[in-house]
Amino acid sequence: MSTGKAETERVVEALRAAGCVFAEEEAELLLAAAAEGADLARMVELRTAGRPLEHVIGWAEFCGLRMAVGEGAFVPRRRTEFLVQQAAALARPGAVVVDLCCGVGAVGAAVAAAVPGMELHAADIDPVALGHARRNVAPYGGRVHEGDLYAALPAGLRGRITLLVVNAPYVPTDSIPLLPPEARDHEPRTALDGGPDGLAIQRRVAAEAPSWLAEGGHLLIETSTRQSPSTASAMTSAGLTVHAASSEEWSATVVTGHLPLR
Structure with missing residues (x-):
């Protein structure tokens, strides 16, 4: 041997x-x-x-x-490739794309790789994750911003965002102990905990999205099939026109909100 x-x-x-x-x-x-x-x-x-x-x-x-990726960072999941697929189908060269709650910036980087020529921004509250995000979005000219949701973004992006792509944490707080140990013990809680029903951060994202989206822009949020009606309701309440899509291949659901032209 x-x-x-x-x-x-x-x-x-x-x-x-x-x-x-x-x-x-x-x-x-x-x-x-x-x-x-x-x-x-x-x-x-x-x-x-x-x-x-x-x-x-x-x-x-x-x-x-x-x-x-590295110690203390959320590991991108294969199911989130469906979110990338949905976003890439809407993206065009010259689009302004923001990967909000970006973690290591995998979603934004993958969308930019699929549709070259966009203006890419990635934002998150976790400085550890953003250290990796800088490496992942750099090949596409992406810029990284640290802060809590929209507070991280430059004011100049308000009203200019074509695609707002979001994989916010959506695990209900009481369900976190049921996660596999690799996630529960080694990934940051801020990347997992979505509040009592898992939707607290999604609601915040949806509520402010219209003031950041360009006319005709889209907000895409990964969620679960069970939670998707509530995710859609949050977008509808914010004035967005909503469509949900699911994939058996990825076991994934994405809710998309469209800001109508005024």
Whole structure:
């Protein structure tokens, strides 16, 4: 047995023993990171202790792109690729796109990669996540802003935003203890906790959206199928025309609000 094969099998066995369902695939990623100079033993130790794989290797695959992530940051979910798909279908070159509650900026970066030539902004309250977001949006000329929702945005964006794309936290507070340990123990609570019914932040986003959107602009919010009627209601109350779409492939739901032309 070659040294490389033996090492691979040792890593796979360690991951299996720790309960990693996709041990073979994870072993390949860890070994590839080690080939680039990372400490394999340390990475295996972290992963078998329950650290998210993406935190350990320093990146997450999202929409076919590598997004920088790290300890203390929310890991982009595959279901959120549906939000990107919906946004990209509405985007055009020259659009002003804001990724609000951006985390590591994966949504905005993926939309910009799909539709080149847009003006991209990403905003979040978490400075740790924004450190990664700067790296992820930089190839697209994106600018990063720190603050609480719209308070983070430059005043010059008011009334100019073509697409406002939002993956705000929407887990009800009482449901957070039921999340997988990787999320519950290693991702920031601010990226998970949506308040008593999971919709507190979505309501704030919807209420102020019309004053930031350009005429004919769109607000897109990822939500759950169960919560989508309430998400839609918040947008309708703000004066937006609403459409909801769901995907079985991504197990995802996106509610889109359109600001009519005056």
